[in-house]
Amino acid sequence: MPTKHKVLIAGSGPAGLTAAVYSARAQLRPVVVEGEPSSTSDQPGGQLMLTTEVENFPGFPDGIMGPELMEAMRAQATRFGAEMVTAKVSRVDLRRRPFAVWVGDPEADEPTYETDALIVATGARALMLGVPGEDRLLGYGVSTCATCDGFFFRGQHIAVVGGGDSALEEALFLTRFASKVTIVHRRDRLRASRIMQERALASGDIEFLWTHQVTEVLGNGKVAGLRVRHTQTGEDGELPVTGLFVAIGHEPNTAVFRGQLELEENGYIRTHDGSLTNVEGVFACGDVQDHVYRQAITAAGSGCMAAIDAERWLESRGE
Ligand code: NAP
Numbered sequence: 001m002p003t004k005h006k007v008l009i010a011g012s013g014p015a016g017l018t019a020a021v022y023s024a025r026a027q028l029r030p031v032v033v034e035g036e037p038s039s040t041s042d043q044p045g046g047q048l049m050l051t052t053e054v055e056n057f058p059g060f061p062d063g064i065m066g067p068e069l070m071e072a073m074r075a076q077a078t079r080f081g082a083e084m085v086t087a088k089v090s091r092v093d094l095r096r097r098p099f100a101v102w103v104g105d106p107e108a109d110e111p112t113y114e115t116d117a118l119i120v121a122t123g124a125r126a127l128m129l130g131v132p133g134e135d136r137l138l139g140y141g142v143s144t145c146a147t148c149d150g151f152f153f154r155g156q157h158i159a160v161v162g163g164g165d166s167a168l169e170e171a172l173f174l175t176r177f178a179s180k181v182t183i184v185h186r187r188d189r190l191r192a193s194r195i196m197q198e199r200a201l202a203s204g205d206i207e208f209l210w211t212h213q214v215t216e217v218l219g220n221g222k223v224a225g226l227r228v229r230h231t232q233t234g235e236d237g238e239l240p241v242t243g244l245f246v247a248i249g250h251e252p253n254t255a256v257f258r259g260q261l262e263l264e265e266n267g268y269i270r271t272h273d274g275s276l277t278n279v280e281g282v283f284a285c286g287d288v289q290d291h292v293y294r295q296a297i298t299a300a301g302s303g304c305m306a307a308i309d310a311e312r313w314l315e316s317r318g319e
Pocket of ligand 1: 128129161162163164165166167169186187190191192193213247248249250291
């Protein structure tokens, strides 16, 4: 028999856990399906579990480690009665009322949960290169967020991989700190918009390593260089950098909602009037619906909005 809840929150990054704090304090006893441990950003705690120090979350003048911040948010949510479940949502049926949510075996006849309102906060994941050393040195010189980590690379030579708007934006931002930024791009032409290209090319602090792929991240404990390969000649070389920013795109974690929730062309959940989706009673917050700001603090703010929207919607139905 499925367990019935008024509010189920899928995801436990800053958006999901803020939604949990608000829903729990509103006496809605939310259940949070927090994800499963893995090396990617859909694990409990989300992308902040993959960063080291967070210096731009207000309230922490000396900074706080990403995992520590998420543990504090989790403790705050449980203190008010949010129930945490370490599992992933494997299937949903949003045509039924209450909504049906499966964790574990998606083929099971019975859903695991039924819920009146659903808050989707499953986040996004940075696409990674998948080369040796990248995973091991993530947080130790390998980063996916210049806004978060750029400051730690003052005076250093760092590389950014990618040729789209994200890569150029990251590279331009990093020139504030780095002594030199090298963009490693697999082709001889950028994908980024004209204006970003002009800015990057005009910046005297960015160098381009065209038609090269990163094949390995080198270093023992922290990044000490990159092995790179010319994509046409196959010739191998080394780039002596102490940081690597991977900026080859992001992907929202929306697979289980496809075909049921309306998505933007780029795969993010389409929201309107705050956190509302095309399905009444389903709310979305955080990076799963935001490809523009993508900050912990904006995700937390939108999680608060989703919880308030859900609470008001339940109230309007007399629940
Ligand atoms: P994107 O436009 O998809 O660009 C990804 C880049 O990474 C491409 O240059 C691609 O190379 C490269 N790449 C992909 N997989 C790779 C791999 N395995 N190894 C090496 N390189 C790889 O992604 P994005 O830059 O994140 O942008 C996403 C969307 O957000 C775009 O619509 C963009 O305009 C928008 N955006 C806008 C702004 C802004 O306006 N300020 C800022 C950020 C993002 P190829 O070119 O060879 O395919």
